[in-house]
Amino acid sequence: MSQRKGRYQNRTEILQGTLDMLILQTLQWAPRHGYALSKAIRTNSGEILKVDTGSLYPALHRLERKGWIAAEWKASELGPRLRVYHLTKAGKRQLMSERSRWRRLTAAIAGILDPAQKENAP
């Protein structure tokens, strides 16, 4: 039991920072339920990023516990009740800071991968 748990935690850890940010970013435009969220991330990334559902729901519940997103049950025309998540104020702030962190990180990585570009810069 604990070993299984350990394996899954590792897998979420690799994605954790980015997955949280992607979820927050995607919810910024409109509230969505879990399935719509995973679909949106896949479509918006041009089918490159595929969210592992085994990580999606733990991530959603973790973000909810941290107060960055909130959820409510909504009836849908499709049939079953859906748990719809939306961004909270704290979540918006968190998204801002994650985005700036991400920008710094990618700039730093780009600098390492392609040093010439940096030297040529004005």
Add this chain to the structure above:
Amino acid sequence: MKWTLRRRKQRNAELRQEIQAHLLLAEREGIESGQTEKEARHSARREFGNVAIAEEVTRDMWGWRWAADFLQDLRYAIRSFRQYPGFVAVALLALALGTGATTLMFSLVSGVLLKPLPYPQPDRLVAVNGHTEGWNAKIYGEQKLAYLDFLDCQRDSHSLDMAALVYNSGTLSAPGDPQYVDYFEISPELFSVLRVPLALGRAFLPEEDKIGAAPVAILGYSFWQRRFDASAKVLGSSIVLEQKRYTIVGVAPAGLRLYGNEPEVYTPLGQDPAGYLHSRAAQPVHVVGRLRPGARVEQAQAEVALTGSRLAAAFADTNKGRSLQVKRLRPPVDDVVGSTLWLLLGAVGLVLSIACANVASLMLARAISRERELAMRVALGASRGRLVRQCLTESALLSLVGGILGVLLANGGLHPFLAFWPGDLPRAEEVQLDWRVLLFAIAVSLLTSVFFGLAPAWRAPVREVEQILRVGARTVTAGARRLHSAFVVSEMALAIVLLVAAGMLGRTLLHASSLDPGLDIRNLLVMRVGLSPATLADPAKIPAAWEDVIARAKRVPGVESATAVDIVPMREGNNQLGYWTSADVPPQNRQPVVLASSATPEYLKVMGMPLLEGRFFDDHDRMRSEPVIVVDDVLAKSAFPGQDALGKNLWIPDMPCVQATQTFVECSTPYKIVGVVGHVRYWGLAGDDQAQVRAQLYYPFAQVAPPFLTRWSQLMSIAVRTSVPPLTVVWPLRRALRGAAGDQVLYQVHTMEQLAHDSLALERFLLLLFGIFAALALLLACIGIYGVLAYLTGRRVPEIGLRMAIGASPSDVTRLVLRQSLGMIFLGLGIGTAAAVAAGRILERLVEGMQPIALSTFMIMIPFLVLAAMLASLVPARRASRVDPMNALRQE
């Protein structure tokens, strides 16, 4: 808990719904894009992955996992306990006895020593005391205030509301039979300062607090219930106290005890014209104060100190060198009670430790026998922390149930125990199982669970998993054996401490009962006599009244001789005076102190005391003749070392001086020693040797000056020597001494044998308790030894089988097992003896009259203990010797 569980169930359902919705949506999309229903369902599932794992990981995010695990642990613990009912019963019994006794003792400590005073906002209450240079507080206690000084303080203070109280006693002659009662003279503010409402009626009014005001009284609650059947009609009726008729205006609240006792009556202090209340030279007034809102103790202290120094300057002849102090008001509990309670709490603490060690070794034995099971669980993926938690859950469950049983035990035992306490336990009415006690009990049982739960838990997962699974749990490692031995050794050591303590107490009792009290205690009856209030009011009549009492007592059939005396050996109440051997008397705190007692000439004969030198006083020692005293050999030796005391003089400033025309004047007349008598064990058989003040002197009652006679007569007792069993003359004496007005009463009637017996009550009580504790400790230790040995030999069955197969005889095997147990027993003895010597020192310091620890105590107790321990190990040893070698080897 229940709420959390319901929430959790609901959230589980919601999570499932959420995931099902996800799958459903994925499936629909699949169908829309042209898949068959079956294909769509499968691909949705495939894409999602393992639903159960996703659910579990998500649940972890809620942070409730510990609760679920805890429930699981709990269920598991209960299931595993059910398999070993014997183990659980022994462990619970040990824990219940241990925590029960500790809880009981702690509720006494809590109620008597720790609880604040039973008034609203007790931390705002203070006492105001005096302090005069040279005052010997060790012997005389805190100095109180003069009434006039109190009035000045009360008027000047801005930070304190103050009330005064004077303890008094006298004869209540109506309604009903005359009776000697305690009464408090109080200032009208007392009840409002304490903030306690009266049970009935009203408090005294300020205008009633003046000389000449209409006499009013308030009844004590118990007295009202006893004497007036708790009738509300009592208001407006009257009582006659010390010949004065008082109208009852109120009834004090139930259980109001100040300075230890509940008085029968309260009267207004300001109405009393007595001289000692209106002189600043006498300080009879207890002062309690309550800090006004916003005021601080330091402020009150500064104010009162200022008043004190002002008074010292203004009234130099009476107040010189006297300062006033504010202290927090503390419950009136003396040191002996305090040290006895802590001592007993320590002793039950030892019993609890033994119980814990016992349960710990049982738990450990169980943990080792479960090693295979635990190893299996590790192999299946249980983490180390999880197993530690499992072990702790089991021990916590055990100790909590044990603790609950213990609290029930303590609850049931509390009242019998209080009834059993020797003499009066101060604040006994405050003792109950309250939240502090429950908190304490819970803390104790949780601590014990950690104590005995950790050992097995630490051990459990450290073993090499494969090795255990391969070899099986058939052998005992050296480490496990050492840990087991450690428990047995500590149990033995603790048991010895208690056994030796019990032995010391027993020896002390034996020694004390064989001591010579210094007088003939058989056929001797002592009792206080309250003279008729009419006589007491007129000092001129008093000497004749006492002569009349003695003469009437002598005429009662069965009475051989009778005497009057003010203080009686081994009974409460004494008179301690400073003395000096020349006229140049130093300040009070540098004077040696002596117990002084005034008596009539027959005293020596009635008490059966030996005359060593000179003479006792006789009828010729009158008011006009030379002042004489008789001393005991202790005083003769300490005041005049190496000389003959006979014919020497003593200067005693506080004597009721022969020439005195008023009270509270220093007596400068020398007293001539005319005789030396034997020492009497005034402080009781056991306590006298270590008492602070042992020296004694006797002076003739006939030489007590008239101004003192009233006060002295209020305290006088008579002693009669009888030719028949002394209690048979009590009723004839009561009738014979009633006096002309029928209002002379006898009270506090004791036989001297009873007083001597009671003087050892504390020692006897402690002996009994320590005896019980020691027996309990011994029993627990024996159970522990038995359990451990049975377990250890059980594990060695294959080894023993092998030994027998290659030729060992059954007696060889018995010896093998006994040798193992003897090793543990003797190590325990060694450690225990050292600990017992240390504990003996503590006991010597805390219990008066304690005999020092003796070799003989060890000589008796140790063989006793070894024998018991050997008996406990014999059973497993015999069982081991009956092992069938073939069976044992086949088991492997």
